[in-house]
Amino acid sequence: MYSAPNIQIVPGRRLAAAGATPAFDSTASHLPAKADVIVVGAGIIGLSIAWRLAAGGQRVVVIDKAEAGSGASLAATGMLAAAAEYEAGGEILIQFALESQRRWEPFAAELEQASGLDLDFDRSGTIVVAMTRDETARLRSRFDLHGKVGLETRWLTGESVRTLEDGLRPSVTAGIHCLRDFQIDPRRIMPALEIAARRAGVTIIENQPVSALAMQAGSVAGIAAGDLECMAPVVVLTTGAYAGSGQLVPSGLTIPVRPLRGQSVCLRAPATQPPLLRHVIWTEQVHMAQKSGGRLIVGATVEEAGFNADVTVGGLFALLEAARRALPGVEDISVEAVWSGFRPTSQDDAPILGETGVPGLLLAVGHHRNGILLAPATAEAIAAMVLGTPVAQSAQSLTLQRFGRKT
Ligand SMILES: Cc1cc2nc3c(=O)[nH]c(=O)nc-3n(C[C@H](O)[C@H](O)[C@H](O)COP(=O)(O)OP(=O)(O)OC[C@H]3O[C@@H](n4cnc5c(N)ncnc54)[C@H](O)[C@@H]3O)c2cc1C
Numbered sequence: 001m002y003s004a005p006n007i008q009i010v011p012g013r014r015l016a017a018a019g020a021t022p023a024f025d026s027t028a029s030h031l032p033a034k035a036d037v038i039v040v041g042a043g044i045i046g047l048s049i050a051w052r053l054a055a056g057g058q059r060v061v062v063i064d065k066a067e068a069g070s071g072a073s074l075a076a077t078g079m080l081a082a083a084a085e086y087e088a089g090g091e092i093l094i095q096f097a098l099e100s101q102r103r104w105e106p107f108a109a110e111l112e113q114a115s116g117l118d119l120d121f122d123r124s125g126t127i128v129v130a131m132t133r134d135e136t137a138r139l140r141s142r143f144d145l146h147g148k149v150g151l152e153t154r155w156l157t158g159e160s161v162r163t164l165e166d167g168l169r170p171s172v173t174a175g176i177h178c179l180r181d182f183q184i185d186p187r188r189i190m191p192a193l194e195i196a197a198r199r200a201g202v203t204i205i206e207n208q209p210v211s212a213l214a215m216q217a218g219s220v221a222g223i224a225a226g227d228l229e230c231m232a233p234v235v236v237l238t239t240g241a242y243a244g245s246g247q248l249v250p251s252g253l254t255i256p257v258r259p260l261r262g263q264s265v266c267l268r269a270p271a272t273q274p275p276l277l278r279h280v281i282w283t284e285q286v287h288m289a290q291k292s293g294g295r296l297i298v299g300a301t302v303e304e305a306g307f308n309a310d311v312t313v314g315g316l317f318a319l320l321e322a323a324r325r326a327l328p329g330v331e332d333i334s335v336e337a338v339w340s341g342f343r344p345t346s347q348d349d350a351p352i353l354g355e356t357g358v359p360g361l362l363l364a365v366g367h368h369r370n371g372i373l374l375a376p377a378t379a380e381a382i383a384a385m386v387l388g389t390p391v392a393q394s395a396q397s398l399t400l401q402r403f404g405r406k407t
Contacts, residue, residue, distance in 0.1 A: 031205050031225065035061040035232040037386060038223050040210045040248070042068035044076075044186070044371055045364050046238035047193040047204075048379035051114075054200035056387050061230055062202055063223065065209035069190030072240050073371060075262065075341025076186045077289045077297045080104050080373045083151040083178035084126045084282050087142060093350040094149050095394040097370060100377030101180060107376040108184060114196035119188045120292050126181035126280040129161055129172050131326065135284055136174045143176050152179045167276050167329050183280050185291055186372060213248060213361070220360035234386055236362045241307075241342035243365035250358055256403055257352070257366045259307055259342035263315035264299035267323075268336040276329045285322035295336065298323045302343075302369075311338045343368050346403075353381055353398045354391075362386070363400060 037053050039046045042064035050060045062068070082097040108121045130136040146153045154177050161175035162168055198204060205225075214222035214229060222231035237243060241259035249255060269276060277290040289297045301315045316338060323330045346352055346366030351374060353364055364382050367374050381395035 031063070031208070031228045031230050032059075032061060032203060033230065035059045035203070035230055037061075037234045037236060038063065038230055038232045039236045039238055040064075040223060041071075041238035041240060041242075042194070042204060042206070043071045043238060043240050044069070044073035044189065044193065044375045045240070045367060045378055046236070047190075047197050048375045049236055049238060049364060049382045050202045050204075051193060051197040051200055052379040052383040053386060054197065054202045056383055058386065060197075060202045061205065061232070062197065063205040063208055063210055063225060063230075065207070067206050068194050068204050072341040072343060074186055074190055075264065075339055076372045077264065077287065077299050078184045078186045078189070078291075078372055079126065079181065079280055079287065079289060080183060081126060081178070081181045081280075081282075081370075082373060083146060083153050083176075084128050084181050084280075084287075085370060085373075086146065086149065086151060088145060090349075091149075092348060092397065093370070096350075096377055096392075096398060097373060098151075099392055099394045100374045101182075103376035103380065104182065104184075104373075111189070111192050111196055114199060115192035117188055117192040117195065119192060120185040122183045122290075122292075124182075124279045126178040126183075126282060127156065127161060127164065127175045128178065128282040129168065129175045129326065131169070131171050131173060131283065133173065138284075139174055139176060146176070153177060154179065165277060165279060165281065167327055168281070169326060169328060172326070177279075181280065183289055184372070189372070210248060213250065215250065218359065220358060234360055234362065236364060236382060236386075238364045240365065240367075240371075241344040243344060243363070249356070249361070253356055253358060255352065255363065255365060255400070256347045257344050259305075260345040260368070261303040261305040261308065261340055262300035262343055262369075263303075263311050263319065263338070263340045264297055265316060265319050265335060266337040266339075267296045267298060267330060267333050269294040269296065269333040273333075276327060276333070281326065283322060283326050286319055286326070288323055288327060296330070296333070298330070307342065309340050309342075311340050315340075344371070348402075351378065351398055352400050352403075353378060353395055354385055354400070356400055 036058040039062045082101045130139040156175040212224045244257035352366040384391045
C-alpha cells in the first residue's frame with residue numbers, strides 16, 4: 001500500500017521554532033494610517049531593520065505579501081561565512097561582511113533575550129575541504145587570498161581535517177579552517193525576529209502585497225496595499241529577489257536584482273546517533289551544516305531559473321551525490337525535507353543599501369548568498385541613515401550609484 005512520504009517542501013510556510021511561543025495572530029494587526037517608517041518585506045533584512053528602528057524610537061510598520069519570514073531567509077542554511085565565501089573579486093564586500101560577522105554574537109545575544117528563543121548559535125567554525133590534488137591547489141590559492149585581507153583562517157593537512165572530522169572520507173587532502181565562520185538556525189531566527197520586533201512596538205502586517213508607492217511632489221509619502229494606505233516620510237524596500245521586478249519603484253529607477261534559485265535538502269539522523277559533523281563543511285560542490293537535534297542541511301544549488309520554485313531531480317541528485325562523496329555516513333540517515341528559495345542577487349553579488357535618488361525611498365536588497373550574515377550590519381546601516389547618525393564606512397560604497405544608475 002502506498003503511504004505519503006513524510007517530506008515537506010518548505011519554505012512558503014512558516015515552521016514553528018522548537019520551543020517557540022505560539023505565532024502571533026496576524027489578523028490582529030491592522031495597517032495604521034501613519035508611521036514614521038514603512039518597511040516593505042518581512043525577511044531577515046526587513047525585520048532586522050524594523051527591530052533596530054523601533055529601538056531608536058521610530059513607529060515602524062512592516063508589511064509583507066506572504067507570511068513574515070517565509071521567503072529566502074527561511075530557505076537559508078544559516079552560515080555566517082565571510083571567509084568561506086571570500087574569493088577573488090570579493091573586495092567590494094569583504095569589509096562589510098567582516099563587520100557584520102563581528103556584530104552577530106551581540107546581535108544574537110540581544111535577540112535571544114528579546115524573544116526568549118534559543119537561536120542554536122554554533123561557534124565551531126567552518127572547514128573548506130579539498131579531495132583531489134587539483135582541488136588542493138585551488139584551495140591553496142584561496143588560502144593565500146585570505147592572508148591578504150586578514151581573514152582568521154588556518155591551513156590544515158588532510159590528516160588534521162580527519163582528526164577534526166573523522167566521518168569525512170580518508171581521501172580528504174587538505175582544508176581551510178575558517179575560525180569565525182559560525183552558524184545559526186534560520187528556523188529559529190525568523191520567529192525570534194518577529195517576536196522581538198513586535199515586542200519593540202513594530203506593527204507587522206502579513207499576506208498583504210504592497211501594490212504601489214504613494215508619491216507627493218516627487219517624494220515618497222507612503223504605500224498602497226490594495227485599498228489600504230499607510231503614510232510615512234520614509235519607505236525602505238527590503239523585497240528580496242522581487243526588488244528588481246520594478247512594479248513598486250517610480251519609473252526611471254532600475255534596481256539590478258534578480259532571483260537565483262537555491263535548492264537544499266535536510267537530512268536527519270536518529271536522536272540516538274551522535275552528529276555526523278562537528279563543523280560546517282564545504283567542498284567545491286556542496287556545504288553541509290549540522291544543526292541541533294540531528295538535522296543536517298545539505299545545500300545549495302545556484303541556478304538561473306527565474307521565479308520557478310521547483311525542487312528538481314537534478315538538483316537533489318547533485319546535492320546528495322556531492323554529500324556522499326565527502327561524508328559516506330549520509331547514506332544511512334533519512335531525508336526530512338527539501339526546499340528551494342530565491343537569493344536576491346545584484347550584478348556584482350553585493351547588497352544595495354541606502355538612497356535611490358527619490359526622496360524618502362531607501363533600499364536594502366541584493367544580499368545574494370549572504371543575507372543572514374549581513375543582516376546585523378545592514379540593519380545598523382539603514383537605521384543610521386534614517387536616524388541621521390554616522391553610517392559605518394564599510395556600508396558607504398554599497399549604494400545603487402555604483403551601477404551608474406539614477407541616484
Ligand atoms: C538555499 C539557500 C541557502 C542560503 N544560505 C545562506 C546562508 O547559509 N547564509 C547566508 O548568509 N545567506 C544564505 N542565503 C541567502 C539568504 O537567504 C538571503 O540573502 C536573505 O534571506 C535575503 O533576505 P531578504 O530579507 O532580503 O529576502 P527575503 O527573506 O526573501 O524577504 C523578502 C520579503 O519581501 C516580501 N515581498 C516581496 N515583494 C513584496 C511586495 N510587493 N509587498 C510586500 N512584500 C513583498 C516577500 O514576501 C519576502 O517575505 C541562502 C539562500 C538560499 C536560497
